[in-house]
Amino acid sequence: MYDSLIIGGGPAGLTAAIYLARKKMKILLLSPDFGGQTAKAAGIENYPGFEKISGIELIDLMVKQIEDLTVENISEEAKSIEKIEDGFKVVTKAQSYQTKSIIICSGKTHRKLNVPGEDEFVGKGVSYCATCDGPLLKDKTVVIVGGGNSAMDAATEIEKYAQQVFVLSVLPELQCDAILKERFEKSPKGKIIYNAETQEIYGEGLVKGLKYKDQKSGQIIDLPCDGIFVEIGWTPSTDFVKDTIKINQLQEIEVDQNGATSVSGIFAAGDVTNTPFKQIVIAAGDGAKVALSAWKFLITQN
Ligand SMILES: Cc1cc2nc3c(=O)[nH]c(=O)nc-3n(C[C@H](O)[C@H](O)[C@H](O)COP(=O)(O)OP(=O)(O)OC[C@H]3O[C@@H](n4cnc5c(N)ncnc54)[C@H](O)[C@@H]3O)c2cc1C
Known part of the structure; x- marks a missing residue:
């Protein structure tokens, strides 16, 4: 049983992982990729400390930090979340993982045009x-x-x-x-x-x-x-939790000022939430905040 399972490997999830690893919590980072949208940003000019940096370079630095902290990570996508007696079960295509708390940082995915030929020519132009x-x-x-x-x-x-x-x-x-x-x-x-x-x-x-x-x-x-x-916009990746926790009309997860969702023990951070303004520094800050909220939740449970 993990203390916390982090869903999503963008700046919010990576930051949450850094914070909880430094608290020596037993954590698992579940994400099909590292970087999320940030890996697609060509030149970032508004992340403090860097005058200009590519998204991939910035993410590589964050990933190095979680590697140095030996954070366990698995390249899988969460398909659903179930409540169990002493926590939650996160289900993927291949297996399931038990955890006392969850931090959802699944961000956003691109919208499709939904016109004839779009799917057929993905990767072919x-x-x-x-x-x-x-x-x-x-x-x-x-x-x-x-x-x-x-x-x-x-x-x-x-x-x-x-x-x-x-x-x-x-x-x-x-x-x-x-x-x-x-x-x-x-x-x-x-x-x-x-x-x-x-x-x-x-x-x-x-x-x-x-x-x-x-x-x-x-x-x-x-x-x-x-x-x-x-490039017609992005939609929050909340399909796998829409029956579990409260989401708003924009499909964003509703959180309070601590990043807590409508279900005790489940937290959310970054672009997937109803937090205003979707930016890297905000997602990273949110990741730090919810990691500390989850940590506080865990120490009061034990
Ligand atoms: C082209 C582009 C340029 C940008 N430029 C800038 C910029 O210059 N400055 C700036 O501040 N912001 C910029 N942004 C916005 C910024 O990238 C986002 O605000 C930020 O990446 C949000 O981080 P996040 O961790 O919340 O989510 P995301 O970056 O969306 O990461 C979500 C992660 O969750 C994973 N995931 C999704 N669903 C699941 C699931 N079911 N199970 C497991 N994992 C899952 C994804 O694979 C991904 O790893 C840009 C965005 C784009 C697209």
Whole structure:
């Protein structure tokens, strides 16, 4: 039986692991990856202590810290949580783990377009990670679907490699920070298409283009391209707990100021919660806070 099982290996989960390992708690970190969204951030300029650092570099430093503290970790996804007599059972595809407390740091996952061809061409030109797949599109024509900060971050990243970058916004205005829009508009490689609703992705083995509806004219327009990045937002990863703890209309886990959820012994931190503002430093701070709340819960139980 673990003292605490941490679900999620992003900045919130890694920070919680550091705190509880230093308290000599018996913990397990369960996550299919390390880094979460932060691993996808090309250049981070707002994490204290670093003027500029890539997401992968920052996560590598956090992972080194948990390795030095010999935190036990398993590359698996939590599928459900069950209450048992003296704690909880966390169930994965392969097995289950018993624990006295749980810290949920499962963050957010990307939204899909849900148009024909999207699933078929994932990994064959359709991607959700510009940092990971941008370098594969050197001198190619690339479409970024979306109009928020994630889309413009992706556009800035892809521009380094591609010959031409289209940003396809379904709205008549971008929803991103003004500075990102200004930078992109100055680029000779960049073009923004507004009021464009993606209808279909097509290809032969690899992506060859997409079709979108011009919402003003109603016309279906063919846009040939070699790569498509879908950047239309993120949704909290709460499917596995939605029947166990209280979540709000945005699918976020509701927590109090200590990070406690509606079930005693289950805590949550970072982007998966209703805490306002989703940022790395906030997720890390939240991870520290809930680790201390879980520790306090554990010492008062024993
Ligand atoms: C492209 C991009 C750029 C960004 N740039 C910045 C920036 O410059 N500055 C900034 O402050 N913020 C930035 N952000 C936001 C920042 O990355 C997030 O706020 C932060 O990563 C949230 O951390 P988290 O640990 O709460 O969740 P996440 O980073 O989402 O991590 C969640 C973790 O949980 C795991 N997980 C999910 N479901 C399960 C499950 N069922 N079982 C086990 N594990 C699970 C995931 O695999 C992942 O490891 C950026 C985000 C993106 C996408």
